[in-house]
Amino acid sequence: MVQTSVLLALAAFTGLMEASPISRRSGSGKRGLAFPKQFKGQAGSQWTKYFANSQVSWMYDWEAVIDGEAVAGVEYVPLLHSNQDWCTSGWASNVAAARQKYTVENILSFNEPDQVGGGGSNVPVDQAVIAHQKYIQPLASQGLKIGSPAVTNGGEDHKGISYLKNFMAACQGCQFDFVVAHWYGTANADEFISYLKRFHDTFQKPVWVTEFGVNPGQGDANAFLKAVLPFLDSTEWIHRYAYHMAAPDTDGKSYLVNSAGNGLSATGVTYAGF
Incomplete structure (x- = not known):
């Protein structure tokens, strides 16, 4: 009887392990994956x-x-890419469906509305405010935390910090639980850290860095990551971050997956924390 009880207990434990979500290595809880919905005709997931x-x-x-x-076992954060109909027409139903399938606790607003091309959505401030109030702000009443539009680190008057300041000033009654920064440049950790400090000093809110990376030919991305990850993990006002991106190395760009697409790149191994 004792042997039978032990075997039953082991079987129950094994079944529980198989049904459980993936485990994670210990860390700050901030590290995220930015992956393309589609990448060269393949599902980025x-x-x-x-x-x-x-x-x-x-x-x-x-x-x-x-x-x-x-x-x-990983939280999913929906993003409304722009105010165009292909993004807004199914937005509410897509968010509802995502909440049925994944853990969803946060919402991201427009992707680089301050930029034309390169993934930017190119939405003037006044139009972005109207769309944010219509599509994003109502989700705050559902208990979801709301992020600002993600802006580039461009220094022109209509880009980056300047754009986001104008947007937040105009978005009356909008809830912003965190502000969202993107950064690309050389593999200079000090420049990256200095920019994020200026971003935080400007808005005095928790910061998500949902895209960052080293431009092709401007330094060692892996060494850069090793230099900046301790700052990102230990800085209280940095709430989350995601390196660009979880896809195969291509066209001289150093991503997190190797060029064959069958495993992590050296940068990916560093980022995963293995």
């Missing part, structure tokens, strides 16, 4: 599996729908 049992705790794909199956 396929590469998230390489981050199982890593320090990654959340993910997003610049939209509110994931093609394919993403890694389990």
